[in-house]
Amino acid sequence: MMNGPFQVLAEDGRVRPELEPGLSSDGLRKLYSLMATTRAADLKALKLQRQGRMGTFAPSLGHEACQVGSAFALEPKDWVFPYFRDLGAFMTLGLPLKNYYLYWMGNEEGMRIPAGLNIFTISVPVASQIPHAVGCGMALKYAKEQAAALVYFGDGATSEGDFSEALNFAGVFKTPNVLICINNQYAISTPVARQTAAPTIAQKASAYGFEGVRADGNDVLAMFALARKALEKARSGGGPTLIEAFTYRMGNHTTSDDASRYRQEAELKEWSRRDPIERFRLYLKGKGLWDEDFESRVQKEADDLIGKAVAEAESVPPPRPEDLFIHTYKNMPPELSDQLAELRDFLKREPR
Amino acid sequence: MMFNMVQALNQAMAQEMEKDPRVLVLGEDIGVDGGVFRLTDSLLEKFGPERVIDTPLAESAIVGTSIGMAAAGLRPIAEIQFMGFIYLAMNQIISHAARLRNRSRGRFTVPMVIRMPYGAGVRSLEHHSESTEALFCQIPGLKVVVPSTPYDAKGLLVASIRDDDPVIFLEPTRLYRAGRQEVPEELYEIPLGQARIVREGEGLTIIAWGAMIPVVEQAAESVGKDGVFPEVVDLRTLAPLDRKTVIESVKRTGRLLVVHEAPKTCGLGAEIAAFVSEKAMLNLEAPVLRITGQDITVPLAKGEDYYYPSPERVAWGIKKIMEF
Numbered sequence: 140m141m142n143g144p145f146q147v148l149a150e151d152g153r154v155r156p157e158l159e160p161g162l163s164s165d166g167l168r169k170l171y172s173l174m175a176t177t178r179a180a181d182l183k184a185l186k187l188q189r190q191g192r193m194g195t196f197a198p199s200l201g202h203e204a205c206q207v208g209s210a211f212a213l214e215p216k217d218w219v220f221p222y223f224r225d226l227g228a229f230m231t232l233g234l235p236l237k238n239y240y241l242y243w244m245g246n247e248e249g250m251r252i253p254a255g256l257n258i259f260t261i262s263v264p265v266a267s268q269i270p271h272a273v274g275c276g277m278a279l280k281y282a283k284e285q286a287a288a289l290v291y292f293g294d295g296a297t298s299e300g301d302f303s304e305a306l307n308f309a310g311v312f313k314t315p316n317v318l319i320c321i322n323n324q325y326a327i328s329t330p331v332a333r334q335t336a337a338p339t340i341a342q343k344a345s346a347y348g349f350e351g352v353r354a355d356g357n358d359v360l361a362m363f364a365l366a367r368k369a370l371e372k373a374r375s376g377g378g379p380t381l382i383e384a385f386t387y388r389m390g391n392h393t394t395s396d397d398a399s400r401y402r403q404e405a406e407l408k409e410w411s412r413r414d415p416i417e418r419f420r421l422y423l424k425g426k427g428l429w430d431e432d433f434e435s436r437v438q439k440e441a442d443d444l445i446g447k448a449v450a451e452a453e454s455v456p457p458p459r460p461e462d463l464f465i466h467t468y469k470n471m472p473p474e475l476s477d478q479l480a481e482l483r484d485f486l487k488r489e490p491r
Numbered sequence: 492m493m494f495n496m497v498q499a500l501n502q503a504m505a506q507e508m509e510k511d512p513r514v515l516v517l518g519e520d521i522g523v524d525g526g527v528f529r530l531t532d533s534l535l536e537k538f539g540p541e542r543v544i545d546t547p548l549a550e551s552a553i554v555g556t557s558i559g560m561a562a563a564g565l566r567p568i569a570e571i572q573f574m575g576f577i578y579l580a581m582n583q584i585i586s587h588a589a590r591l592r593n594r595s596r597g598r599f600t601v602p603m604v605i606r607m608p609y610g611a612g613v614r615s616l617e618h619h620s621e622s623t624e625a626l627f628c629q630i631p632g633l634k635v636v637v638p639s640t641p642y643d644a645k646g647l648l649v650a651s652i653r654d655d656d657p658v659i660f661l662e663p664t665r666l667y668r669a670g671r672q673e674v675p676e677e678l679y680e681i682p683l684g685q686a687r688i689v690r691e692g693e694g695l696t697i698i699a700w701g702a703m704i705p706v707v708e709q710a711a712e713s714v715g716k717d718g719v720f721p722e723v724v725d726l727r728t729l730a731p732l733d734r735k736t737v738i739e740s741v742k743r744t745g746r747l748l749v750v751h752e753a754p755k756t757c758g759l760g761a762e763i764a765a766f767v768s769e770k771a772m773l774n775l776e777a778p779v780l781r782i783t784g785q786d787i788t789v790p791l792a793k794g795e796d797y798y799y800p801s802p803e804r805v806a807w808g809i810k811k812i813m814e815f
Contacts, residue, residue, distance in 0.1 A: 271587070275563045
C-alpha cells in the first residue's frame with residue numbers, strides 16, 4: 140500500500156501485462172467509449188448550465204476512469220449507492236442520460252430509476268449514503284443473495300461520522316460491500332490533508348477490521364480489476380473492501396464554485412497530464428484497438444446520444460402541483476390533500 | 492392476557508416477526524440483554540441473531556442501515572435506547588428516511604419503525620426525559636405515533652410495522668409498567684391517524700397523548716365535583732394528525748385545552764391551536780389554552796415537578812378556561 144497506488148497502466152499508457160484483467164477487445168473499446176461519452180455528456184451539461192438550461196450540478200471531469208472502471212465490474216443483481224458526482228457510473232450501468240439531465244434541470248422525475256436497475260438515488264448530504272449501502276449489504280446477506288452493494292463517496296466523506304459508523308458496521312457484520320472513496324484531493328476547497336493526517340485513506344479500513352486498497356483512480360483497468368476482485372469477494376461471503384481511488388477533480392466542485400480561488404494552475408496542469416482518457420487511448424492505440432475512425436465513431440455516437448437526451452429532458456413538461464405531493468406518503472393524509480386543493484384553487488385564480 | 496405496555500409491545504414484535512420474515516429488530520443491547528427496558532426480551536432466543544441484531548453503539552448507523560435494509564425489501568424495527576440519543580440520527584431520519592419515497596418517485600420506500608422511550612416523570616438522569624415529538628411532526632414523510640395504553644400500544648405498533656412509510660414510535664417511559672389491561676392474543680391493527688375519545692364530555696375538549704393521558708384523565712375526574720365534565724381526546728398519532736376528530740369535538744364543546752409535556756413554544760399544541768382557530772373560531776367560547784412543560788431544559792429529579800404537568804396544574808388550567 141505504501142508503495143504507491145495499484146496501477147495496471149502507467150501514465151504514458153504502458154501496461155504491466157501480468158496485471159491486465161483479461162477483457163476482450165470489445166470490452167476494452169466499450170470502456171473507452173463509456174469514458175469518452177461520460178466526458179462529452181458532462182461537458183454538455185456544463186454548457187447547458189452556462190446557458191441557463193440546467194441548474195447547479197457537480198461536474199464529473201476527471202472521474203471517468205474510477206467510475207466507469209469500477210461500475211463496469213458490477214452485475215445486474217448488485218446494488219449501487221451513488222453520491223452526487225457519479226455520471227460515469229450512471230452511464231456504465233445504463234441509467235438513461237435523460238434522467239440525469241432532467242434531475243439537474245430541477246425535476247424530481249429524473250431520479251425515477253427505471254425498474255430493474257439497482258441504482259439508488261443521488262445522495263447530497265456527504266457520507267450519509269454509506270450506511271444505506273451497508274444496510275443493503277445486511278439485507279442481501281439476510282436474504283442469502285450472492286450479490287454485493289457498492290457505494291461511492293469522496294475524500295471529504297471520510298471525516299464524517301457516517302463514514303466511521305458505516306464502515307464499523309460493515310466490518311462487524313462482514314457485509315457484502317465495496318466501498319469506493321473517490322479521493323479527488325478536494326472537498327470543495329478543503330484539501331485532503333485537512334481531512335486526515337493518515338498517509339492514505341485506504342489504511343483506514345484496517346481500523347474497521349477489513350482490507351483497504353489504494354488504486355490509481357485515473358487507471359481504468361486498475362479500477363476495474365480491483366472492483367471486480369472486491370465484488371467477487373463480497374458476493375462469496377468474504378466481507379467488505381475499501382478501495383481508495385486516487386484521482387483529481389479536474390473541474391469545479393459545482394457550477395457555482397470557482398476552484399481558481401484555492402488551487403494552483405500548475406497543479407491542474409500536472410493532473411491534466413495524467414488524464415484518464417488520454418492514458419487509456421495510448422494503451423488502446425498500442426494494442427491496435429484505437430484509430431481516428433474509431434474515435435470519430437465514438438464521438439458521433441456520443442453526440443447523438445447526448446443530443447437525444449437533452450431533447451428528451453427538455454421536452455418533459457414541468458411538474459403539476461400533485462406531482463410534488465403524491466410521493467410524500469403512500470396515501471396522502473387529509474391535511475396534504477387540503478393543502479393541494481388550496482394550492483390548485485390559488486393557481487386557478489393566479490395562473491403562473 | 493392482562494399485559495402492561497412492555498409486554499404488549501413485546502408481543503406485537505414477536506407476533507409480527509413470526510408472521511413476516513421481512514421484519515427484524517436492531518439496536519443497542521436489544522439481543523442478549525433484551526433491551527434496557529426489556530422490550531425485546533426473549534426475541535433473540537425465538538428468532539436468532541440474524542433477526543435480532545445487537546449493533547455497535549452508533550445511532551446514525553442504526554437508522555442509516557435500517558434505511559438501506561428497508562429500501563432493499565426488509566421491514567426493520569430500529570430501537571433507539573432513549574429519545575435523548577435520537578439526535579445523532581436526525582440527518583438520516585430527516586434527509587433520507589422521510590424523503591426517499593419522494594426523491595425516487597416511489598421506487599424506494601422506507602417501511603421502517605424507529606422505536607424509542609420518551610418523556611419525563613420518572614426521576615431520570617439528563618437526556619432520558621426528552622419529549623421532542625414536535626421536531627418530527629414538522630418533517631414531511633414521517634409518521635409519529637404515541638400510545639397511551641397497552642391495548643393501543645400493540646395495535647399501533649402492528650399498524651406501524653405494516654405501514655409503508657417510516658414511523659417514529661414514541662413509547663412513554665412512565666407508562667411502560669404503569670398498569671395492565673386486557674390485550675387480545677391475536678394480531679390487530681389500530682389504524683394510524685385516528686384519535687380516540689377517551690372520555691366523552693361537554694363544555695371543554697382536552698387534547699393530549701402518551702403519558703399525559705392518565706394525568707389529564709385524573710384532572711378531568713377531579714373537576715367533576717365542580718360540575719365540569721371535559722371531553723378527553725387521545726391523539727395516538729401525532730403525524731398525520733386526526734384534525735377531523737379534534738375539530739368535531741371542539742365544535743361540540745366550544746372550548747379547547749391542549750396538554751403536552753414538551754416545551755410550550757412551537758410544541759404540537761401551537762399547531763392544534765392554530766388549526767382550531769382556522770376551522771372553528773366561531774365555535775370557541777374562550778381562548779385556546781395550553782398546559783405544557785416549560786421552555787427550559789427538562790430538570791433533573793429534584794426539579795422535575797416544576798416542569799412536568801401534573802393533574803393539579805391541568806385542573807388549574809381547566810378552571811381558568813371555564814372561568815374566562
